[in-house]
Amino acid sequence: VTLPRIGVFDSGVGGLTVLKAMAEQVPAHYLYFGDTARLPYGTKSAETVARYSIAATHFLESQSIDLLVIACNSATALALPSVRQAAAVPVVGVVQPGATMAAEVSKTRAAIVVATEATVSSHAYRDALQQRGLEAYEKACPLFVPLVEEGWIDHPVTEQVARIYLGEAMAQASDKADVLVLACTHYPLIAPLLRRITPAHVQIVDSAESTARAVKERFRINGGAPARLFSTRGGDSPSASGNMEHRTFRFYVTDSVDKFKRLATRFLGRQVDHVEHVDLGG
Ligand code: DGL
Numbered sequence: 001v002t003l004p005r006i007g008v009f010d011s012g013v014g015g016l017t018v019l020k021a022m023a024e025q026v027p028a029h030y031l032y033f034g035d036t037a038r039l040p041y042g043t044k045s046a047e048t049v050a051r052y053s054i055a056a057t058h059f060l061e062s063q064s065i066d067l068l069v070i071a072c073n074s075a076t077a078l079a080l081p082s083v084r085q086a087a088a089v090p091v092v093g094v095v096q097p098g099a100t101m102a103a104e105v106s107k108t109r110a111a112i113v114v115a116t117e118a119t120v121s122s123h124a125y126r127d128a129l130q131q132r133g134l135e136a137y138e139k140a141c142p143l144f145v146p147l148v149e150e151g152w153i154d155h156p157v158t159e160q161v162a163r164i165y166l167g168e169a170m171a172q173a174s175d176k177a178d179v180l181v182l183a184c185t186h187y188p189l190i191a192p193l194l195r196r197i198t199p200a201h202v203q204i205v206d207s208a209e210s211t212a213r214a215v216k217e218r219f220r221i222n223g224g225a226p227a228r229l230f231s232t233r234g235g236d237s238p239s240a241s242g243n244m245e246h247r248t249f250r251f252y253v254t255d256s257v258d259k260f261k262r263l264a265t266r267f268l269g270r271q272v273d274h275v276e277h278v279d280l281g282g
Contacts, residue, residue: 003246004219005029007060007068007089009053012039013260014145014185015071016267018094019249021212022069026219027246031063035280036255040145041074042116042184049118050079054086055280059252065089069215073098073183073207074116077124090218095183097214098207099128102179105203110135110176112169112202115183117142125183137177139169141184148186151266154193162190163197170199182206189267251275 006028008019012035019032033056035041041049053075060068068091070076070083076093084091102111113125117140126136144165147158170177180202182188188206195204249272253260257275264272 001246003028003248004066005031005064006215007057007063007065008032008071009056009060009068009075010034010071010185011041011052011075012036013149013263013267016264017185017188017206017208018069018071018211020268021208022215023247023249025212025216028219029248030250031060031065032249032251033060033278034251034253034260036253036260038254040116041072041078042118042142042145044074044118046078046118046122049075050082053079053083057083057087057091059278059280061088063250063252067092067215067218069211070094071208071211072185074118077115077119077122080124092211092215092218094185094207094211095124095128097210098181098183098205099125099132099134101205101210101213102129102181103132103134105205106134106177106179108176108178109133110137110173111179111181112136112166112173112177113138113181113183114141114144114165114169114187116140116145119183125181134179135176137169137173139165139172141165141187144184144190145186148189149263153189158190159193159197162194166194166197178202180204249274252278254278254280 035056038052068087068089070093073094076095080093111129111134113136120138120140126138129136143161152158178201180198188208257277260275
């Protein structure tokens with residue numbers, strides 16, 4: 001069996017939530033590029049994010065890939081058309097899959113979208129949801145990314161911040177929304193906290209799971225239980241690692257390899273090897 005080579009691109013470590021969800025569903029050789037020297041993307045302009053994203057695309061293509069997944073919501077929201085134009089391989093972003101999943105679960109046809117400032121300003125999710133007949137209430141939550149990177153995933157300060165953001169979003173939506181879309185790579189890590197403070201009738205959808213499903217459908221992979229590649233319990237017991245032999249991982253980062261390894265452990269729940277530094281210049 002020849003496994004596909006899937007390039008995954010993110011501004012840093014956040015895209016590992018998408019990689020994790022995908023790897024559990026799709027056997028492949030994964031090449032992950034984290035632009036850690038230039039993150040965050042979520043505060044930058046569309047022009048800058050497009051320029052960085054195209055450089056990352058060219059790098060991953062030089063490693064010969066069959067498919068490119070833009071795991072970063074901000075990069076997808078701001079630069080998907082530019083990346084598609086620059087890429088020779090098919091490109092999957094995280095926005096359309098997230099919107100599709102929200103449309104599947106919403107009965108009230110209204111969703112709250114929480115994301116970075118850049119993603120919200122682009123209105124990419126609003127447009128994708130409107131195309132599916134849903135009203136969108138977008139809320140920028142710029143403090144979530146640094147809180148998650150600090151490891152404060154179950155912390156009173158994060159909870160307080162989340163209560164303020166979600167309270168404002170709910171008020172804006174005047175209780176019409178029955179879906180909360182986690183439209184940022186970092187937010188799946190605080191999903192349990194968000195679940196606790198979100199009304200029970202509101203379902204939570206995240207772009208990591210929905211993108212994994214879209215990639216799986218693309219390769220028409222069927223049957224077989226999903227592999228638990230990255231056990232959050234730690235360790236690599238044969239039962240916890242599933243079809244480990246049908247996945248390989250290579251990581252490329254533009255800033256410190258050691259810092260990436262440290263943060264990646266938090267995002268994946270296991271240690272990562274095979275991390276290389278690359279210099280894209282600029
Ligand atoms: N990966 C980004 C996103 O999903 C969050 C981190 C950043 O701003 O670079 O929007």
